[in-house]
Amino acid sequence: MAASPIIKLENLTKKFGTARGVTEVNLTVNKGEVFGFIGPNGAGKSTTIRMLLDFIRPTEGTITVLGMDSKRDSLAIRRRVGYISGDMALENRLTGRQYLEYMAGIHGNIPWSNVQKYVDRLQCEIEKKIGSLSRGNRQKIALVAALMHNPDLLILDEPTSGLDPLMQAEFAKLITEHTSKGKTAFISSHVLSEIQELCDRVGFIKEGKLMSVTPLNELLAQSFRSVSITLSKKATASLLKDVQNVTDVTVDGNIITCKVSGDFTPLLKKLSSHRVTDMLIREPDLEELFLGMYETVEETA
Amino acid sequence: MFNNIITKTLYEKRWMLIGWSIGLAATAVLTMSLYPSFNQQGIDQIIGSVPESLRSLVGDVSSYKTIPGFIAQQIYGPQIPIFTIILAIMLFYGLSAGDEDRGTLETLLAQPVSRTKVYFHKFFAASAILLVMVLFIAIGVLIGLAIIGESTSLLRLTQASFACYLMTVAYGMVAYAIGTATGKKGLAIAIASIYAFLSFFISSLAPAVKALRPIEKGSLFYYYNSPQTMVVGLDWRNMTIIIVSILVMMSVSLVFFKNRDLVRGD
Numbered sequence: 080m081a082a083s084p085i086i087k088l089e090n091l092t093k094k095f096g097t098a099r100g101v102t103e104v105n106l107t108v109n110k111g112e113v114f115g116f117i118g119p120n121g122a123g124k125s126t127t128i129r130m131l132l133d134f135i136r137p138t139e140g141t142i143t144v145l146g147m148d149s150k151r152d153s154l155a156i157r158r159r160v161g162y163i164s165g166d167m168a169l170e171n172r173l174t175g176r177q178y179l180e181y182m183a184g185i186h187g188n189i190p191w192s193n194v195q196k197y198v199d200r201l202q203c204e205i206e207k208k209i210g211s212l213s214r215g216n217r218q219k220i221a222l223v224a225a226l227m228h229n230p231d232l233l234i235l236d237e238p239t240s241g242l243d244p245l246m247q248a249e250f251a252k253l254i255t256e257h258t259s260k261g262k263t264a265f266i267s268s269h270v271l272s273e274i275q276e277l278c279d280r281v282g283f284i285k286e287g288k289l290m291s292v293t294p295l296n297e298l299l300a301q302s303f304r305s306v307s308i309t310l311s312k313k314a315t316a317s318l319l320k321d322v323q324n325v326t327d328v329t330v331d332g333n334i335i336t337c338k339v340s341g342d343f344t345p346l347l348k349k350l351s352s353h354r355v356t357d358m359l360i361r362e363p364d365l366e367e368l369f370l371g372m373y374e375t376v377e378e379t380a
Numbered sequence: 381m382f383n384n385i386i387t388k389t390l391y392e393k394r395w396m397l398i399g400w401s402i403g404l405a406a407t408a409v410l411t412m413s414l415y416p417s418f419n420q421q422g423i424d425q426i427i428g429s430v431p432e433s434l435r436s437l438v439g440d441v442s443s444y445k446t447i448p449g450f451i452a453q454q455i456y457g458p459q460i461p462i463f464t465i466i467l468a469i470m471l472f473y474g475l476s477a478g479d480e481d482r483g484t485l486e487t488l489l490a491q492p493v494s495r496t497k498v499y500f501h502k503f504f505a506a507s508a509i510l511l512v513m514v515l516f517i518a519i520g521v522l523i524g525l526a527i528i529g530e531s532t533s534l535l536r537l538t539q540a541s542f543a544c545y546l547m548t549v550a551y552g553m554v555a556y557a558i559g560t561a562t563g564k565k566g567l568a569i570a571i572a573s574i575y576a577f578l579s580f581f582i583s584s585l586a587p588a589v590k591a592l593r594p595i596e597k598g599s600l601f602y603y604y605n606s607p608q609t610m611v612v613g614l615d616w617r618n619m620t621i622i623i624v625s626i627l628v629m630m631s632v633s634l635v636f637f638k639n640r641d642l643v644r645g646d
Contacts, residue, residue, distance in 0.1 A: 184383025
């Protein structure tokens with residue numbers, strides 16, 4: 080992967096009066112990379128994205144996008160960026176076709192064939208008023224508008240919100256094609272499968288601070304499973320005490336919940352002498368993964 | 381058709397434009413058709429019965445008897461401009477703080493278009509809509525005159541329309557300036573409406589209420605139709621004050637709009 084930075088945030092801070100926005104975020108996203116940006120609600124994901132697009136200005140720090148200053152060269156940046164958010168407001172009184180013509184005109188009269196290519200692929204309904212479309216269909220129109228000018232950088236804030244699984248898969252293909260041409264994508268999402276499928280690296284932001292940036296494979300290697308075990312008799316927490324790879328044990332009646340990292344064998348061996356009536360193993364979402372990782376870091380420190 | 385902000389806005393507002401234009405023209409036609417009734421002797425007695433203190437609300441009685449005076453009082457007096465001002469405030473507020481609140485401004489500014497261009501394109505689109513409406517008022521006057529078999533100076537009618545248009549844009553500009561400078565829809569509509577409401581009442585009552593005279597000049601209404609444009613032509617000093625007011629509001633609000641954070645709608 081080329082190490083040419085497409086997005087560079089240096090000591091980026093945004094304050095909203097006394098309220099916290101983001102604090103001293105440092106981040107570099109390289110050319111050809113698909114970067115996942117995750118964190119709990121209100122963590123600062125959208126604030127960061129809104130600064131990248133010059134909707135809001137940093138209190139301190141600098142933002143460089145495609146080698147240009149985010150405020151001074153905002154117009155030149157937006158010519159080369161495609162943006163979509165999960166709750167994007169479109170012009171509801173226009174039809175999809177009219178809206179896409181409008182966007183194509185603003186971008187400098189993009190040939191309709193460029194637009195039609197994505198309309199066909201995403202099976203957009205472009206003859207109806209946008210206001211009458213379902214959320215998923217509106218999202219498809221927004222996706223076409225974000226892709227039609229063949230941008231060098233895609234900034235996507237919860238992009239598949241409202242899309243059905245088939246369209247999510249089509250979207251993933253579009254992103255993969257986009258980055259295979261050496262282009263870059265910055266994706267904010269809470270959908271684990273989407274991040275797993277698309278991203279090279281993932282950054283986790285919490286309470287306005289970028290807690291960590293990790294290659295996806297490293298993150299997944301640290302992955303744990305949430306396990307819920309139902310026994311035939313009332314359980315005690317001591318049952319799973321000191322069992323290898325098992326942490327966070329809680330007991331409620333005859334149900335034990337815990338986290339298992341890595342090999343399940345020690346747990347299963349321990350349970351073999353008990354009558355287990357049910358066992359539920361759940362994959363954590365990315366937020367849990369990062370929170371778990373963050374807690375581990377804090378405990379170690 | 382939809383390749384820029386102006387044409388897209390005009391298309392989007394087409395039904396409002398058609399509806400209001402026809403409505404205002406019809407109001408002008410109906411008002412003019414009442415002229416023969418106003419020209420009767422009896423009207424002097426009716427207006428004479430109005431208390432002196434309220435006479436300024438009715439206007440100059442003698443001028444009702446001439447076509448230019450009647451048009452000045454009944455068309456370009458406060459009655460019809462009140463509608464165009466309300467419309468201007470709604471229109472300018474909707475295109476600024478309204479669009480920002482709906483999130484469509486943010487979507488637009490994610491595209492390669494500068495804030496300055498967005499500011500002026502929206503301003504020109506709203507101004508064009510208001511111009512058509514004011515022209516329809518003048519057309520309504522001409523139709524009304526034709527119905528009652530009268531005529532008037534086209535130059536004076538054009539001048540009166542121009543003055544009405546400028547004042548309408550100026551009141552709309554109050555909403556636009558606050559809307560673009562702050563992004564707060566409640567603030568934009570509240571201040572613009574309260575200012576329009578107060579300035580109408582201050583200008584109407586000031587001739588009869590001495591206490592209001594010191595603040596009368598703060599009302600843009602004060603500089604409009606005084607003296608009556610239909611009768612004596614444009615007062616360029618007053619028009620200049622309105623134009624300068626628009627330009628000052630425009631300059632200040634544009635600086636704020638270019639440099640502030642966008643407000644995120646719900």
